[in-house]
Amino acid sequence: MGYDPQQDFEYLQQGLEELEKYLLSDELFWPLMARPTGGGSFLKLTLGNLLFSLLQLEALAAGRHLSPAEEAELRRIELAVEGMQRRWQVAWETKAGREYRSRFNQYANLLRDIKNSPEKQAPYYSREIRLRVLLALLSPHAGEQEGYDLAQLDAFLRGALTRKTGFIWDPELQPGYPEDAYWYLYGELEQEELP
Helix, strand or coil: CCCCCHHHHHHHHHHHHHHHHHHCCCCCCECCCCCCCCCCCCCCECHHHHHHHHHHHHHHHHCCCCCHHHHHHHHHHHHHHHHHHHHCHHHHHHHHHHHHHHHHHHHHHHHHHHHHCHHHHHHHHHHHCHHHHHHHHHHHHCCCCCCCCHHHHHHHHHHHCCEECCCCCCHHHHHHCCCCCCHHHCEECCCCCCC
16 A cells, blocks of 8 residues: 555544644644654644545545554544534634635645746645645535635636646545546646746
């Protein structure tokens, strides 16, 4: 297997331990003090990052790339997250709305950089487009986001993605990212300047 689910499992386990404190705090990006088994550090705890790790594991499960024990652990974590969401629904929605606006601004900045110098951004596209996935995950939790026109930004990106390449992340994750919903994971940027 190419994609290693261990860090996602560890992130979710650490995130769950901190989730209630995070939801009740004013912080949007909550540092996790524990370290992953493989070294380095975890991403900061946010609802978007939590939902992203869940989706990565669900994608592996859909492609039958998790062991029965890993699938059971994923279901346990999903139930715990859902329980926390129900218990702290208002705090959850407030946090999701704040993160959505923050990620929207990051996505707008990314597209501005792509417009200004696509050839410089092209090598980083597959990593940076994670921002758009976060917006898709946060949107159902974030309530109405008046003034944040995602369709307009997406229209620009559709025009910039002129190279149809197939799925750009690890193939084992593809079952969790259907092309109709995650079209931006199925193309690359032209490496020449846009008009």
